Structures are given as C-alpha cells and as structure tokens.
Amino acid sequence: MASEQQAESGTERGRDRSVSGRVTRWIENLPSQRLGRTSALAATLGIAGAAWLLRIALDDALPPGFPYLTFFPAVVLTAFMFGARLGSLSALLCGLVAWYFFIHPTQSFNLAGKEVALGLYVFVVATDLALIHGMQIANRQLRKERELSRDLADAKEQVVRELQQQVTKRKLAVDALRESDVKTHLATRTAGIGLWQWNTGTDEVRWDDTMFELYGMPPTADGSVNYSDYLARVHPEDAPEQDRILRETVRNCSESTRDFRIKRGDDGSVRHLRAVEVARAGLDGKTEWLVGTNLDITDQKNRESHVQMLLGEINHRAKNLLAVVLSVAKRTHGTNHAEFMANFAARIQSLAAGQDLLVEKEWRGVNIHELIRAQLSHYKDLIGRRILLSGEDLALSSSAVQAIGMTIHELVTNAGKYGALSNDCGRITLNWHLEGAASDRFVMTWVETDGPPVTAPTRTGFGSTVTGDMVRAGLDAEVKSDFAPSGFSWKLTCAINEVIEQAGS
Amino acid sequence: MTARILVVEDEFFIAQEIVDTLNHAGFEVLGPCPTVAKALVQLENTPCDAAILDVSLRNETSLPVVQALGNRGIPFVILTGFSARQLPSEMTAAPVLTKPMQAEVLIRELHKLLPND
Secondary structure: OHHHHHHHHHHHHOOOOOHHHHHHHHHHOOOOOOOOHHHHHHHHHHHHHHHHHHHHHHHOOOOOOOOOOOHHHHHHHHHHHHOHHHHHHHHHHHHHHHHHHHOOOOOOOOOOOOHHHHHHHHHHHHHHHHHHHHHHHHHHHHHHHHHHHHHHHHHHHHHHHHHHHHHHHHHHHHHHHHHHHHHHHHHHHHHOOEEEEEEOOOOEEEEOHHHHHHHOOOOOOOOEEEHHHHHHHEOOOOHHHHHHHHHHHHHHOOEEEEEEEEEOOOOOOEEEEEEEEEEEEOOOOOEEEEEEEEEEOHHHHHHHHHHHHHHHHHHHHHHHHHHHHHHHHHHOOOOOHHHHHHHHHHHHHHHHHHHHHHHHOOOOOEEHHHHHHHHOHHHHHHEOOOEEEEEOOOEEOHHHHHHHHHHHHHHHHHHHHOOHHHOOOOEEEEEEEEEOOOOOEEEEEEEEEOOOOOOOOOOOOHHHHHHHHHHHHHHOOEEEEEEEOOEEEEEEEEEHHHOEOOOOO | OOOEEEEEOOOHHHHHHHHHHHHHOOOEEEEEEOOHHHHHHHHHHOOOOEEEEOOEEOOEEOHHHHHHHHHHOOOEEEEEOOOHHHOOHHHHOOOEEEOOOOHHHHHHHHHHHOOOO
16 A cells, blocks of 8 residues: 555656646746746847737738737737736737837827727737736646645655554564563563562552562452552561661662561461662652562572571581590590590591481481481491381481480490390390370380390499480480399480470571 | 589580589589579579580570579679670670680689689
C-alpha cells in the first residue's frame, strides 16, 4: 500500500511532458512575470505596432469600415500575456491609432460622427479586458489551490510515512521490552530474587510472586501491599533501621543495600534477607518510586556464623587440648623412657582419634559407634568375636566424645595388659542404652569374662583416674568399677543431656 | 588464714592442674565446679576470697558466675583457651590468663587480687 501511494505522488510531483500539459502550465502561469517590466512594455508596444502595420497592409484589401480589425486581437493578446494593466495601455494606444488613422474623417481626432464607432470600441475592449482580467484572477486562484493541495498531499504523505516509522519503532521497542521482561522474570525466578516497587506518593508497594513466597504471605489479587504491612514483617529489632535507610534513600533519591531479618508470615520463622533498591525521580527531581530486589541469604548467614563458631571452637579446643596433653604427660608413668613414651603416645592417639571425629562432624555430634570403633582400632579384628558391642545410635557432644573416648581407651588398654584381652579366650561385652520413664538416663556397661583371675590394683594410676574421677566429673555421672575375681566390670550412669549433642548448641 | 579460691573449670585435667597448683601454693580450693549451676550453688553455700574461671563451660559461658562474683565484690581471674578479644567486656575487666596455664603466673595474679595476704 505504501509503495502504491509513493508511485502516485511521484507522478503528481514529476513534470507532465505532453503538449497539452505544457500549454496548461503556460496558461496557468499567465499573466507572465517572466519578462521584466521594461520588456513587457516593449512587447506591448511591439504588438500594437504590428497590429498597426498589419491594418495598413490590409487597408486596400478591405472595404471601408473595420477600423479596429487588427487592434482587437492585439489588445486581447497583450491583456492575455501581460495582464490588465498593459492590456489597457495597448487598448488606449490602439484606440488612438484607429481613431486618428482609420475612422473617417481620417488624420484627425474629430469626435463628430465617430461617437458610435468609438463607443463600440470602448465597449468591446472594456468587456474583453474585464473578462480576461477576471479569468486571470480565477486562474491565479486555481493555481494557488492546486499548489496548496499538492503541498497538502506532500505533507500528508510525510506524516503517514513518519507515523509508519514510529509505529514500527514502537513495535520493536515493545517487543524488546517484552523480551527483556521475560528474561528478567526468568532470571529472578531462577535465582529466587523477589522484585518490588514502591510508589512513594501513594505508599503502595507492589510485589511479584517471589516476594510473597520470600515473606511467606499469600499473594494479594493485584500484587500490592502497604508499606506499613511490609515493615510489620521485618524483624522488630531491624524494622526502625530499615525504615530509616529506606526513607533516606527516598529523600536523597539514591541507592541502598540492606541486610535484615524478617519473620515469615506463614510459620513465623526468622530469615535473613538482602535488599538492593534504587530510587527514581519524577520531573520535579523528587523521588517518585523505588524499585528493588530481595534475596534470602539465610543459608549464607548460617554458614558464616558456623564458620565463626568453628574458628572460636578450634582456638578454644586447641588450647584446652594442649592443657590436657600436658596434664596427661605429667600423670603418665613408666618404669623407663620407652614404656613412658609407649603409654603417652597411645593416650595422645586416643585423644587424636576423638578430635578427628569431632572435626569431621564439625563439632555437631559424633556417632557413638564410630567413636567406640575408633578407640578399639588396635583390636578391630576382635570386634564381633571377643568384643561384643551393642547399643543405639547417639550423636555425642564434644565433651562426651573426649570423656567416653578416653575412658574406652583406658578400659581396653587395661584389658589388653591384665584383663580379658590378655589371654586367648576372654571376652568383653560393651553395651549402652537409655533408661528411665522418659529415657533420660544414659547407661554404659563394660563387662569382662573368661579372662585371667582378677586382683584389685593396689594404687590409683592414670587409667583409673580417667575411668573414675575424670568421667564422673566430666559427665556428672555415677561410676562403679568392680574387680570381681571372675572378671572386671565397669558401669556408668548419667543424664542423657550430658552425653548427647543438644540441638542448637 | 588460708584464702579460699573457687575453681570453675569443666575440663577435668585442667581442673586437676589448677587444684594441685593451688594446694601446692597453700590455698584452700572450692570445687572444681564444671557447670554454671554448680558454681552458683557453691558460691551461695560457702564464702570465698577469689575465683578462677574458665569461660566456656560445656554449652554455656561462665558470664552468670562473673555477674554473681561482681555482685559480691569477689575478685577473679579468667583462665581461657579463647583469646582476649573473643571475650565479652565484663570478663576482660579482670586479669585474663590463657591456656595452657603457667602455675607461677596464676599464683602471682591471685596474690595481686588478695590484698590481705
């Protein structure tokens, strides 16, 4: 359609080269302005002179009368070509020449007897001039209108073309915007980022679906919430500061990044969020709206605080462990250096085994089975045959790991030296279980059978300190050691809270 | 008169070291108490002249004991595996000794806290 219109307007603007077209254009431009005033005057005089000469030449061939025969065409032609003013001049000159030379009596400007002839001349010439002048005014008017309509058509075409360009541009922009909108939506959805917009004039906040999910609130029909409702979800300790920062961002029409806590609407759980927002000003330079994002960084925060906790714990435990090692060194005996070193190294390895498990579990509870197997590693081939283990899975706290770990080490070392593991057929039964109506008592028993006959030790060594006072103090436990001749047995009873890892500690 | 020292320490061997050190230096020992609850009960039942406190007791801190000592005007020494900057300000007001403990330093600090001897 566009090309059709262009082709049409092309013909209209292009020059019509046919004869009739040229004549039309020539007539359209009359009276001619192309000659200057002097040339037009000269041409007027020339046409009048030509008419005079032609009248003289025709005089003999003509019957008497017809004084104006050649002058009428001259006046009409002049008026037609150069307009009413020069037409009138031509009429005057031609009239005078005809009056003097061609109306009897000739060679005079006598009026008598010539009134009718002169009157006729004036009437015809005046009528011609009036008609020609009128036609030329109409012609001029017509030309102006044609030019005007041609300009209008051009202007209209220009407007249509510009409109089409704008429509195309806008469509492209809308397409790009829609595409970018879809991309943004996808990206924010994937990353779990909530988008919000706050109209500061109406105090209305618009949330996308992710925002409602982050805050644990059912989405409203139009996605809008009040600013006060938003602040109500922010943790009471953080709300005043968040309000202050947001209002400052609005006042300065700036940007801000905030980390804060919220209480989710559904389960009331506390989550850490990071928000970034940008203020945008209206024409008056004042903030009109804020647009921002929210991201749940709870997991990241938890990791950070866990790492901080671990660093503090490692520092603290390392110092404590050194103190324990010093103390163990002081209390370890041996008849010679080699025996001392063997006993000392075994105790350090027992401590180290417990540490390995704690580090592996990041101090969040060590499985009691794993701990016991680690402490019995020297006798692992006997487990299930001469060492019988039974008990439920429990996650031990770090203090219980050290107390129970060292105790098992001393018990099995003693059994290897003097007890059930010092012959070929002795057995050890190690059992632990929960007792009490609320299963709140932890009981652990170590029973040796079929070993060599037992005699009670005469002095208190490091081993019996560990299996006695240490574990008693460390776990606030009741501990009983029985050196019955048939076999050594040991029993520990304490509150379950002393040994298991407490949630949240 | 023998000065009585309350010992609050949950690590058995360290507590034994402290007790040995204090006994050797001629002090009378109260405790050792491995938990805040036991330390507060001990403090309630038997008067003492000074105290030696570990900071981290199992899953709690000894801050309540610090406050109870403060209320009674009893001076104390902090003996900890933590570095001083990890501690709350109520504790750093007192002398802070780090583990492993050096017996002479501990005894010297105690004597500084006890003006009468």
